Amino acid sequence: MKEKTLALSLLLLAACGPRHGTLRITAYGEEFVEEGIPAEVFADGWSIHFTRFAASLADVSAGSHLAFAGPGTFDLVMPSAGAGQLVAEVGVPGGSYELAWRLVHLEVEGSAQKGSLSKTFHWAFPRATRFAGCAAAEPVDGNVATAQLTLHADHLFYDDLISEDPRVAFDLVAQADADDDGEVTEAELRALPLATQARYQVGSTGVDNLWDFIAWQVSTVGHIDGEGHCETVDRDQAKALSR
Amino acid sequence: MRSSLFAVLLAACQHSQPAPEVQAPVVSDRPRAPITTDLGWQIDLTRVRLSLGELQFTIAGEMHASLGARLLALVEGTAYAHPGHYAGGEVTGELPGDHVTAFDGEPLGVARLIVGRYRGANFRFRRGLDGHTAELDGTATRTGRTITFHALVDIDDGAQLVGAPFDAEIDEPPPTLVLRLLAQSPTSPNTLFDKLDFAALDTDVDGHIEIRPGEDAHNLLRRSLQVHDHYEVTTE
Numbered sequence: 001m002k003e004k005t006l007a008l009s010l011l012l013l014a015a016c017g018p019r020h021g022t023l024r025i026t027a028y029g030e031e032f033v034e035e036g037i038p039a040e041v042f043a044d045g046w047s048i049h050f051t052r053f054a055a056s057l058a059d060v061s062a063g064s065h066l067a068f069a070g071p072g073t074f075d076l077v078m079p080s081a082g083a084g085q086l087v088a089e090v091g092v093p094g095g096s097y098e099l100a101w102r103l104v105h106l107e108v109e110g111s112a113q114k115g116s117l118s119k120t121f122h123w124a125f126p127r128a129t130r131f132a133g134c135a136a137a138e139p140v141d142g143n144v145a146t147a148q149l150t151l152h153a154d155h156l157f158y159d160d161l162i163s164e165d166p167r168v169a170f171d172l173v174a175q176a177d178a179d180d181d182g183e184v185t186e187a188e189l190r191a192l193p194l195a196t197q198a199r200y201q202v203g204s205t206g207v208d209n210l211w212d213f214i215a216w217q218v219s220t221v222g223h224i225d226g227e228g229h230c231e232t233v234d235r236d237q238a239k240a241l242s243r
Numbered sequence: 244m245r246s247s248l249f250a251v252l253l254a255a256c257q258h259s260q261p262a263p264e265v266q267a268p269v270v271s272d273r274p275r276a277p278i279t280t281d282l283g284w285q286i287d288l289t290r291v292r293l294s295l296g297e298l299q300f301t302i303a304g305e306m307h308a309s310l311g312a313r314l315l316a317l318v319e320g321t322a323y324a325h326p327g328h329y330a331g332g333e334v335t336g337e338l339p340g341d342h343v344t345a346f347d348g349e350p351l352g353v354a355r356l357i358v359g360r361y362r363g364a365n366f367r368f369r370r371g372l373d374g375h376t377a378e379l380d381g382t383a384t385r386t387g388r389t390i391t392f393h394a395l396v397d398i399d400d401g402a403q404l405v406g407a408p409f410d411a412e413i414d415e416p417p418p419t420l421v422l423r424l425l426a427q428s429p430t431s432p433n434t435l436f437d438k439l440d441f442a443a444l445d446t447d448v449d450g451h452i453e454i455r456p457g458e459d460a461h462n463l464l465r466r467s468l469q470v471h472d473h474y475e476v477t478t479e
Contacts, residue, residue, distance in 0.1 A: 162469065164401040195466060196310060196459040201399070204406060204471040 018094025019142030023062050025099070026146060028084025029076035032153045037168070039114075041154060046114040046170035050155070053077050054104035054120075055151055057087060061137070062097040062147065065090055071104050076151060084148055090241075096139040099147055099224060100132040106154065106218050112170050119174050120183045127219045133231040134160050134224035150223040158217055162203035172200065176210055186211055267417035269298065269338050271424070273346035278427040281437040283385050288426055290380040293468075294371035296341035298422065300356055300409060300476070301332030301363040310373040332363050332406075337414070343371050346424045356413050364422070364476045368398040368469070375456075376400075377468055383441040390441045394454035398463050404469060407442045409476035413439060418478035428472035435467045 029050075032041075035046040058070035068088035076085060109122040136147035157173070160166035174191045177184045189211035194200045200213055207213050222230050277287045285296050336356030344351060368376050377396040411418070426435045444452045444460055454460045467473065 160399065160402075162402050162405075163399040164403075165399070196462045198457070198462050198465075201402065201466065201469060203402075203404065203469050 011081035011238075018139060020091065020093050021140040021142050022089055023065075023067065023085045023092050023136070023140055023145045024089045024144055024146045025062070025067050025085035025149065027057060027059060027076060027149045027151065028056060028073045028080065028082075029055075029151045029153055033076045033151070034079055035155055037157070041168050042157070042170060043167035044114070044169050044171040046112050046174070048110055048112050048153075048170070049109060050077050050110035050153065052109035053151075053153060054105075054107040056103050056104060058102045058147070059130075060087055060099065060101040060149070062090065062092060062099050063095075065092050070102075073105070078110050079094060084150075087149065088143060092140055094139070094141045097136045097147065098132075099134040099136055099149070099230075100130065101134070101149055101222070102128065102130045103151075103218070103222060106221075108153075112174065114170070114174070117174065118182060119170075119177060121173075121185075122183070123186060123214070125215050129219040129222065130233045131222035132233050134222070135228060137225040137228060148225050150226050150228075151221045152223055153221065155217045155220045156214055158220075159199040160201050160240075161205055161207065161213070161216060162201055167199070169199070172197065172210065173214075189214065198243055257320050259395075263415070265356055265358060265413060265415055266353050267356055267413065267420050269351040269354050269420045269422060270348055271344040271346045271351055271422045271425070272348050273424040278436075280383075280434045281432065282440055284383040284436065284439070284441055285385065286381055286383055286426060286434065286436050288379065288381040288414065290378070291424060292342070292343055292372055292378040293346070293424065294343050294367045294369040294376050295366045295367075296371075297367045298338040298342075298351070298354065299334045299365040300336030300354065300361050300413075302335045302357070302359045302361050302363065304416065319430065334365070335359060341369050342373055344422075346422075346447070356417075358414050359412075361411050361413055361476075363405075363410050364407040364474070365403055365405045366407075366422075368400065368402045369399070370400045379464070383436070383439075385442070388442065389450065390445050391451045392441065392444075392454060393451075394461070394464055395456065396454075396461060396468060397456045398465055398469060402469065404471055404474065406471045407474035407476060408452050408471075411476075411478045412436035413478075421477045421479055423475050423477065425473050425475060428470075429475070430472055433467070433470070433472060435464065435473055436461050437467065 008092045031051045033050050037046055039047040054073050056071045056073045060068040067090040074085040105126050107124045112119045154168050157168045158166040159169040161229040173184055176188045178188050189207050192210040207216050219232050277285050279285050338352050338354035342351050372378055375395045376398040379394040382391050439460055
């Protein structure tokens with residue numbers, strides 16, 4: 001009798017827990033990617049318009065559930081009315097989930113404007129940054145819950161790796177256009193040393209040129225559900241791959 | 244505020260598993276031997292002042308790993324994916340408050356640490372020296388020429404130095420912790436004053452230079468002061 005009572009109690013407990021549902025995982029670059037980064041965001045008056053922001057994602061998991069093995073490339077400049085691009089839908093037991101994912105490659109193409117000045121860029125970062133511990137805001141409880149992998153494009157233009165309050169800036173990137181042909185290339189960014197710059201502090205990272213600086217920032221773009229934070233792991237590996 | 248929050252962490256850790264805490268005095272010091280830069284200048288650093296705050300001690304997280312990280316993230320708003328917030332270990336010890344230190348053996352305070360094996364230390368740079376972060380005086384000598392220098396260095400208030408080596412087992416009785424400034428990196432040929440050509444800076448050839456914010460020389464010094472190779476914490 002006691003065993004039956006215990007079994008019934010367990011059943012009731014299970015019935016009261018969160019119910020099985022679907023986790024819908026999207027990738028979104030926010031308005032900054034779909035519409036551009038306005039001049040108000042920049043400390044030095046530039047604005048950015050992206051024509052390509054192709055994020056290659058892999059090993060997207062929610063808890064112990066692999067949702068998307070990938071890699072798959074999602075061009076986040078495609079207008080989505082705030083919905084982002086669908087990465088995967090996976091059936092999962094009810095509960096709250098932490099997501100983990102890898103950004104294995106990021107290709108960004110676009111232009112920067114400041115008054116009559118204009119620069120274009122087309123950069124590819126073969127990163128292997130893994131983001132983990134991304135706590136999804138919406139729990140699964142018999143519903144279709146959405147978890148959004150959010151990529152913060154403005155980080156690519158931060159002017160400090162360690163400051164608590166980095167600025168978004170483009171002046172130095174524009175100055176890197178050594179041949180003044182209007183396109184800022186990887187080679188030109190690599191040729192710009194940071195040692196005597198007042199901004200663009202790098203702490204103990206060992207980063208010493210502007211290309212590696214921006215490449216390092218790629219490892220900070222990953223977030224969850226907008227402003228939710230993830231832990232960046234394998235950052236050193238990512239740095240090594242950028243060289 | 245941070246002290247009380249750290250208490251929350253301690254309490255939580257203690258609740259989940261016994262985690263004895265020790266209180267260890269912290270002093271600062273630095274080696275006095277001259278060092279030689281990449282450009283061949285022998286530097287004798289005669290006076291240092293550094294404004295810093297929130298000295299943290301980190302442990303390779305196991306027993307307290309996940310819980311500690313989450314509690315600190317909750318109470319400090321830790322943003323791992325932002326600049327200045329690098330997940331370099333779990334913070335299980337701290338010396339709160341802001342300090343101006345000359346690295347001459349003076350006490351900084353008493354730190355609270357959970358017993359365990361420590362791997363690193365972090366601190367934040369402050370602007371507690373009349374708006375500056377660091378002040379350095381010394382002499383630079385090369386091939387018989389000696390130039391005195393006085394440098395004022397500005398680093399963003401709150402910028403964090405992460406991962407200064409702190410390799411020690413902390414247990415009862417608590418040791419004294421020594422925060423050291425290392426003008427010569429112990430792990431590389433790098434010095435605090437690399438790339439500084441003192442002769443070129445002494446444009447009036449009076450044998451003395453002033454290094455001030457806004458100058459390339461300042462920016463070089465500012466950059467090297469933020470490298471964790473130039474600090475360590477040891478026990479005595």
